[in-house]
Amino acid sequence: MTANPVLITGAAQRVGLHLVHRFLEQGRPVIMTYRQHRKQIDQLTAQGVRCIQADFATDDGIAALVSALSGQPLGAIIHNASSWDLEADIHDAARHFDAMMQVHAKAPYLLNRHLAGQIEDGGSIIHITDYTVEKGSDRHIAYVASKAALSSLTLSFAKLLGPRVRVNSIAPSLIIFNEDDDAQYKAKTLAKSVMGIEPGCDEIWLAVHYLLNSHYVTGRTLHVDGGRHIR
Numbered sequence: 001m002t003a004n005p006v007l008i009t010g011a012a013q014r015v016g017l018h019l020v021h022r023f024l025e026q027g028r029p030v031i032m033t034y035r036q037h038r039k040q041i042d043q044l045t046a047q048g049v050r051c052i053q054a055d056f057a058t059d060d061g062i063a064a065l066v067s068a069l070s071g072q073p074l075g076a077i078i079h080n081a082s083s084w085d086l087e088a089d090i091h092d093a094a095r096h097f098d099a100m101m102q103v104h105a106k107a108p109y110l111l112n113r114h115l116a117g118q119i120e121d122g123g124s125i126i127h128i129t130d131y132t133v134e135k136g137s138d139r140h141i142a143y144v145a146s147k148a149a150l151s152s153l154t155l156s157f158a159k160l161l162g163p164r165v166r167v168n169s170i171a172p173s174l175i176i177f178n179e180d181d182d183a184q185y186k187a188k189t190l191a192k193s194v195m196g197i198e199p200g201c202d203e204i205w206l207a208v209h210y211l212l213n214s215h216y217v218t219g220r221t222l223h224v225d226g227g228r229h230i231r
C-alpha cells in the first residue's frame with residue numbers, strides 16, 4: 001500500500017526542495033506548495049509531485065490550500081515556508097509584523113487546525129523555527145517573534161493531537177547562505193558557531209527523518225545549530 005503523502009510548504013527552493021528530493025528518493029509521495037512558478041515546479045510535477053500554488057500572506061490564501069487538500073490523507077505536514085525579512089528594510093513596521101506572524105504562525109496554526117484530522121495515526125507535524133528564538137535578534141525582531149510563536153504552537157498542538165499525531169520543532173541556525181551574502185557576512189556568521197561550517201540542507205533532512213521515525217518524541221525542539229548556543 002502506498003504511504004500517505006508528506007505536505008511540505010514553501011518547497012520550491014533550498015531546504016524545502018531538498019526535502020522533496022529526499023522523500024522522492026525514498027519513494028514517499030509528496031505534496032508541496034510554492035508561491036512563484038519556476039522550472040523546478042514543472043520538473044517536480046513530471047516526477048509525480050503534487051505542486052500547489054499557495055501564498056499564505058492572506059487568510060484566503062491559506063483557506064485555498066485547505067480547500068485544495070480537502071479529503072486528502074496525509075502522512076505528515078512540514079511547515080517550512082518562511083520569509084526572512086530584515087528590520088532595516090522595513091518602512092511599515094505594523095505591516096511587517098503582521099506579515100511575519102501571518103506566514104510563520106497564523107498559516108501553520110490554521111493549516112494544523114484544518115488538516116490535522118487528515119494526518120494518519122502515528123503521523124507527524126514538524127514546525128521549522130529558528131535557533132534565534134532562544135536569544136532574540138535585533139536585526140530580525142518580528143521574524144524571530146513569529147518563529148517564537150511557531151515554537152509555542154509545537155507545545156500546544158503536541159498536547160492537542162497526541163498521542164495520535166506527534167508535533168515537534170526543528171530550530172536551525174545557519175544551514176545555507178543566500179546568493180547575495182557577501183564574504184564578510186559569511187565569515188562573521190561562520191564564526192558564530194562551534195562547528196564553523198555552512199552544513200547544507202541535508203542536516204535538516206537528517207532531523208526530519210529522525211522525528212518522522214520516532215514513536216516517542218513529541219512537543220520537543222531539535223536544535224540544528226552547530227553549537228552556536230555555546231559559542
Ligand SMILES: NC(=O)C1=CN([C@@H]2O[C@H](COP(=O)(O)OP(=O)(O)OC[C@H]3O[C@@H](n4cnc5c(N)ncnc54)[C@H](OP(=O)(O)O)[C@@H]3O)[C@@H](O)[C@H]2O)C=CC1
Nearest residue numbers: 010014015035036055056057080081082172173174175176
Ligand atoms: N537557510 C538557513 O540557513 C536557515 C533557515 N531556517 C528556516 O528553515 C526553513 C527553510 O529555510 P530556507 O530554505 O532558507 O527558506 P527560504 O528563505 O528559501 O524560504 C522558503 C520558501 O518560503 C516561501 N514563502 C515565503 N513567504 C511565503 C508566503 N507568504 N506564502 C507561502 N510561501 C512563502 C518561499 O516561496 P517562493 O520562493 O515560491 O516565493 C520560499 O521558497 C525556513 O523556515 C527558515 O526560516 C532557519 C535558520 C537558518
Ligand SMILES: Nc1nc2c(c(=O)[nH]1)N=C([C@H](O)[C@@H](O)CO)CN2
Nearest residue numbers: 082083084172173174175176178189
Ligand atoms: N526563510 C529563511 N529564514 C532564515 C534564513 C533564510 O535564508 N531564509 N537564513 C537564516 C540565516 O542562515 C541565519 O540562521 C544565520 O545567519 C535564518 N533564517
